Amino acid sequence: MTDTNISFATAKGAASEPQQDRVRSYWQLVRLRLRYDKVTLFFGMIIVAIVLIALLAPILPLRDPLETSMINRLKPIGHEGFILGTDELGRDMLSRIIWGGRSSLLMGLLPVALALLIGGGLGVIAGFMGGTVNMMIMRVMDVFYAFPSILLAVAISGAMGGGMLNGLISLTVVFIPPLCRVAETATTQVRGLDFVEAARASGAGSASIIGTHILGNVLAPVFVYASGMVSVSILVASGLSFLGLGVAPPTPDWGLMLSTLRQAIYVNPIVCALPGIAILITSLSFNMLSDGLRQAMDVKM
Amino acid sequence: MISYIIHRVLYAIPISLGVTMFCFALVYMAPGDPLTRLLPDDASPEVIAMMKKAYGLDKPIPIQYFVWLGNALSGDLGTSIQTNRPVLDEVSKALVNTIILSAVSVVVAFSVAFILGTLAAYYNGSAVDRLATGFSVLGVSVPNYWFGIVLIILFSVQLRWLPATGMGPGGSGSFSLFSLDGLRHLVLPVITMALIPLGIIMRTTRSAVSEVLGQDFVQTLRAKGLNEWAVVKHAVRNALPGVLAVMGLQFGYLMGGSILVETIFTWPGTGSLLNQAILNRDIPVLQGTILVLALIFVATNLIVDLLQTAVDPRIKRN
Numbered sequence: 001m002t003d004t005n006i007s008f009a010t011a012k013g014a015a016s017e018p019q020q021d022r023v024r025s026y027w028q029l030v031r032l033r034l035r036y037d038k039v040t041l042f043f044g045m046i047i048v049a050i051v052l053i054a055l056l057a058p059i060l061p062l063r064d065p066l067e068t069s070m071i072n073r074l075k076p077i078g079h080e081g082f083i084l085g086t087d088e089l090g091r092d093m094l095s096r097i098i099w100g101g102r103s104s105l106l107m108g109l110l111p112v113a114l115a116l117l118i119g120g121g122l123g124v125i126a127g128f129m130g131g132t133v134n135m136m137i138m139r140v141m142d143v144f145y146a147f148p149s150i151l152l153a154v155a156i157s158g159a160m161g162g163g164m165l166n167g168l169i170s171l172t173v174v175f176i177p178p179l180c181r182v183a184e185t186a187t188t189q190v191r192g193l194d195f196v197e198a199a200r201a202s203g204a205g206s207a208s209i210i211g212t213h214i215l216g217n218v219l220a221p222v223f224v225y226a227s228g229m230v231s232v233s234i235l236v237a238s239g240l241s242f243l244g245l246g247v248a249p250p251t252p253d254w255g256l257m258l259s260t261l262r263q264a265i266y267v268n269p270i271v272c273a274l275p276g277i278a279i280l281i282t283s284l285s286f287n288m289l290s291d292g293l294r295q296a297m298d299v300k301m
Numbered sequence: 302m303i304s305y306i307i308h309r310v311l312y313a314i315p316i317s318l319g320v321t322m323f324c325f326a327l328v329y330m331a332p333g334d335p336l337t338r339l340l341p342d343d344a345s346p347e348v349i350a351m352m353k354k355a356y357g358l359d360k361p362i363p364i365q366y367f368v369w370l371g372n373a374l375s376g377d378l379g380t381s382i383q384t385n386r387p388v389l390d391e392v393s394k395a396l397v398n399t400i401i402l403s404a405v406s407v408v409v410a411f412s413v414a415f416i417l418g419t420l421a422a423y424y425n426g427s428a429v430d431r432l433a434t435g436f437s438v439l440g441v442s443v444p445n446y447w448f449g450i451v452l453i454i455l456f457s458v459q460l461r462w463l464p465a466t467g468m469g470p471g472g473s474g475s476f477s478l479f480s481l482d483g484l485r486h487l488v489l490p491v492i493t494m495a496l497i498p499l500g501i502i503m504r505t506t507r508s509a510v511s512e513v514l515g516q517d518f519v520q521t522l523r524a525k526g527l528n529e530w531a532v533v534k535h536a537v538r539n540a541l542p543g544v545l546a547v548m549g550l551q552f553g554y555l556m557g558g559s560i561l562v563e564t565i566f567t568w569p570g571t572g573s574l575l576n577q578a579i580l581n582r583d584i585p586v587l588q589g590t591i592l593v594l595a596l597i598f599v600a601t602n603l604i605v606d607l608l609q610t611a612v613d614p615r616i617k618r619n
Contacts, residue, residue, distance in 0.1 A: 143319030146599045147591075148557035155323075155591045158579040159330040235444050239561050242446060243576060258447055262565075269454040276447030284442035291438075 033296040040292025043285040050282055054101035063092035065099040065252045074268040085271040087257065088264050093271060097278050100252035103164065104282065107237035107246065107253075108230050111171035116226045118172070119179030124218060126180070127187025128210055138184060141177040149174045153236050157245040167246040171237055175229050182225045186218040224299045227290035231283040238279050254279050306607060313603045317596060321373065324592040325366050331584055378589035383581045388589035391574060396593065398468065399563070399570030401478065403555035405487060406494035411548045414499045418506025418544075419537055425511055433503060440500025446561035449493035453565070456489060463488050466567040490566040494559065498551035505547045509540035546609045553601035557594045 024032070034040060053060070063082075069090030077085045084093035126137040144152060156170035190196060190213070199209050240246040241255030249256060257275040265272045344352075353359045360368070372378075378388035414437075421433035457465035468486050477483045513519065513536040522532050556571075563572030571590050578586035 139315065140319070142316055143323060146316055146320050146595050146602075147323075148554045148598060150560065151557040151591065151594055151598075154560055154575060154579070155327060155587070156330065158575070158587050159327040159584065161332055161582075231442060235442075238444055239446060242561065243564065243579065245579065255444075258444075258450065262450060265450065265454050266458055269458055273447070273451055273454065276444055276450065279444045279447065280442060283444070284438065287438060287442050 030296045030298075034292065037292050037296065040289060040296070043288035043292070046281065046285045047289060050101060050285070051105060053098055054105055057098050057102060060098065062095040062098060065091060065095040066250055067091060074264055074271065076268060077270060084274060085268065087261055087271070093274060096252040096257060097254070097274060100254045100257060100275065101278065101282075103247050103251060103253040104234060104238060104255070104279065107164075107167060107171065107241075108234035108282070108286070111168055111237075112175055112226050112229045112233050114168075114172045115175035115179050115229070116222065119176035120183040120218075120222050120226075122176070123180040123183025123185075123222070124187050124210060124214060127184040127218075128191060128206065128214060130188070130191070134184070137180070141180050144173070144177040149232065150236055150239060153240055154243065154245065157240055162245045162248060164247050167237060167240050170240070171233055174236065175226075175233065178229070179222060179226055183218055183222045186221045187214055190214055190217045220297045221299045224290065224294045224297055227293055228287070230290070231286040234279065234283045234286065302610060305610060309603065309606055309610075313599055317599055320595045320599065321370055321592065322366065324588050324595070325369055327588050327591065328584055329362075331582075373592065378592070379585035381586045382583045383577070383586070388585050391586060392571065392590050392593050395569060395571045395574040395590075398568060399556055399559050399572065402487070402490055402494060402563070402568055402570060403552055403559060405478075406491045406555055407498055407548055407552045409491055410495035410498040410551070411502055411544075413495075414502035415506050415544060418503040419510050419533065419540075421503070421507045422510035422514060422536075423533060430507075433507070437500035437503045440496050440503075443496060445493055445496050446565050448496055449489065449562055449565040452489045452493060465489070468569060490562055490568055493562050493565070494555055498548070498555065501551060502544060502547055506540065506544050509543050510536050513539045542609060542612045546605050549601060549605035549608070553598045553605075556601070557598050 069086070072082070072086050072090040074088060075082050075086040075090075077083070082092055082094070084097065087093055087096065122137050122141075126134040147155065152174050153167075153170045156173055157166050160166040160169070196209060196213050199213055204212075237246060238253075238255030238258070241253045242259040244256075244259065247253040247256055249260065254275040258272075258279075261272040261275070350359075358365065376389055378392070380386065381388055381391055384391065417433045417436070421430040424430055453465045456463045464486050468483070478487075514532075519532060519536065522535055527535075559568075559570060560572035560575050562568070563570045564576045567573060571594055574586060575590050577583070578590065
């Protein structure tokens with residue numbers, strides 16, 4: 001999984017560092033750095049727009065994404081009434097791409113959020129407890145590292161069968177190990193520091209040490225890492241749908257649309273390529289946002 | 302160093318065992334009893350009991366695992382439900398084709414990425430750098446199977462320059478890397494496969510070369526009057542081992558992650574085999590293919606680690 005999570009820091013040039021005239025908290029600094037990072041703001045706004053459009057799909061003046069029409073099959077872009085043309089069953093592409101964004105975003109965000117909770121939690125426990133507990137948790141994670149992410153997702157979904165729920169489960173399993181590892185590394189680093197020792201010496205319990213001292217220091221790297229996983233999750237999820245392992249037809253979903261439209265590339269190639277452009281823009285935006293966050297939060301991986 | 306090698310090899314053993322456990326468990330993740338897929342719906346309890354005994358399903362699950370593992374180690378991965386042929390035969394036939402595709406792709410990706418990455422590092426911050434970096438972020442953001450479809454639309458449907466699918470008229474049997482026809486069938490799948498490693502290897506090269514260029518000895522080289530070409534040669538030589546290691550790991554990822562690209566181009570490798578197994582609910586083939594691919598991935602990582610230690614013993618490891 002680490003293969004796709006790399007930094008693109010230099011692509012955007014150094015954001016001009018604001019003048020330091022008073023002491024600022026870490027999060028104030030992060031906000032300030034982000035405000036000056038035009039590229040990250042731009043891609044952040046694209047994501048906000050995509051999410052809003054997907055959320056507002058039911059109240060937007062769109063055609064029914066499931067309404068088929070035999071006489072309007074595979075109409076080109078700009079065909080009367082169909083801004084982005086129609087698919088192989090005559091359904092409105094614009095409407096299907098907007099509605100499809102809902103399942104694609106869900107499949108991108110939810111598994112990462114769940115894995116953040118489960119993997120991050122396990123990583124903090126492993127890092128804080130150390131010893132045998134650490135070894136047991138981390139060795140199990142190592143086993144899942146023996147699978148390239150798409151292979152692991154295909155294995156679990158392939159065995160359990162298609163469907164959105166199984167897709168969500170398999171993607172969550174894919175992202176738990178890397179997030180666990182990042183959380184474990186960060187926790188282990190913090191655990192040995194003096195201020196944690198001091199808290200323990202003054203009688204603080206494990207729960208309160210984790211809550212007040214560990215989490216604050218572990219959150220930033222884990223969060224940045226997780227944000228980079230979102231684009232991977234969108235790509236793998238659309239891949240699963242493409243293979244027939246994700247969302248079931250006729251629900252609109254970008255990966256599934258690419259798969260069903262594939263038969264029509266000889267008739268109307270440009271319309272067939274549209275869902276991929278939606279995936280590309282979304283995944284690119286999340287990649288760039290994650291990279292900007294990494295810089296702003298000054299996290300080194 | 303010897304102790305590191307022993308340590309690293311020993312470490313791969315529990316991982317591989319874990320992989321076999323996961324693959325064994327796949328059968329139990331599948332909905333329904335494994336037997337119900339083999340029996341008619343109206344099978345009597347006696348028949349079910351008999352079948353359970355015949356398949357060893359009456360024993361406790363740990364015992365079943367060890368029996369399965371023993372069979373797997375001796376090359377018996379079960380029989381395909383679809384074709385009734387041994388799973389190992391199916392997998393090994395497909396594996397060759399996946400190795401061809403992945404190896405060519407990773408070499409192409411490396412050749413392009415190494416040059417681009419070095420240029421980007423040397424002309425740090427320039428237009429070349431921006432272009433190359435932008436290219437690499439695109440490489441990991443594009444759904445590569447979609448990119449494959451776009452390539453087919455462009456070069457097969459519109460321009461009719463290259464074949465859209467398959468390995469040629471004779472299938473994989475008569476495919477040759479060294480024939481014009483073989484190469485023509487390779488072009489599009491290789492470009493598609495190379496996309497992600499291209500971006501990643503380029504990033505690695507860029508940061509490795511620029512790190513070396515910032516070191517003191519490079520100053521010394523310049524001070525003693527070496528021309529820039531010779532300086533870059535030094536930097537590249539120092540950066541190469543690390544980049545080659547990343548290339549090796551990428552080969553492993555391509556082998557394991559080829560399912561989408563192979564499906565697009567109906568390339569008869571392990572990815573297509575997996576896709577067929579999923580469509581036909583052929584769990585033994587699914588299980589066997591994933592086991593083989595994951596073990597290859599473990600082995601690739603092991604070999605890359607060992608080679609890297611051999612080339613550069615300074616690399617510290619825990």
